[in-house]
Ligand SMILES: Nc1ncnc2c1ncn2[C@@H]1O[C@H](COP(=O)(O)OP(=O)(O)OP(=O)(O)O)[C@@H](O)[C@H]1O
């Protein structure tokens with residue numbers, strides 16, 4: 633199987649001022665991370681709060697420039713790309729984060745938010761409107777509701793709209809950073825099923841970050857475990873769950889509230 637995402641030796645150091653400004657604090661939030669994600673697969677990324685998952689996500693997408701190491705997504709290495717190619721990289725790899733409220737501009741209609749990337753790409757108005765209607769329907773929002781504003785939607789619907797906006801760029805890779813953590817449990821399942829359907833329909837590849845290990849176990853093909861900026865364990869999801877090699881991984885999974893269904897036919 634081909635890899636879509638290759639991350640090699642990636643590090644990210646945060647330079648933050650400490651409480652006393654004289655003592656500048658540096659945090660090696662991501663430390664020498666090497667990972668590959670196969671085309672059309674889901675890698676689950678788990679680890680304690682503060683282990684560096686979100687920092688890794690942003691560094692992989694070059695939203696924050698890595699301190700060291702390299703990234704290649706769909707054959708594109710952002711460190712060496714021209715401006716035009718960088719645009720393509722920004723389209724191919726998208727991120728969806730936890731809070732769909734903060735992600736949408738409250739003053740714009742959701743259709744305008746979904747259309748933003750298309751407008752930037754110079755897609756003519758007619759085609760844009762057609763595409764936005766199609767994207768909204770694809771995520772389960774009736775196209776006629778495009779003229780409504782974010783506050784007229786529930787949290788789950790807003791997350792659907794954020795997903796539609798990401799899909800507008802025709803991505804091949806999505807980083808989902810706690811995409812359902814802010815939602816009610818009943819809604820979480822609907823969004824997860826939507827994400828699985830979209831992955832199937834559009835041949836997408838996901839890096840799925842979550843505190844919910846049950847969810848990660850359910851959704852992932854492979855799992856990577858992060859601790860203090862480093863990947864301490866990675867492998868086939870069923871293997872990592874059934875035979876965790878590290879005490880840290882065992883601890884994470886043992887502290888998860890429900891039992892896992894490790895049956896490979898679980899989906
Ligand atoms: N912009 C920043 N400046 C300085 N330090 C930061 C910054 N962002 C994150 N950190 C630090 O980097 C480390 C990793 O943080 P990060 O948010 O990546 O963890 P995380 O695994 O995503 O945590 P959570 O599960 O709570 O979302 C933490 O020690 C955090 O305090």
Ligand SMILES: [Mg+2]
Pocket residue numbers: 685686687809
């Ligand atoms: Mg985070």
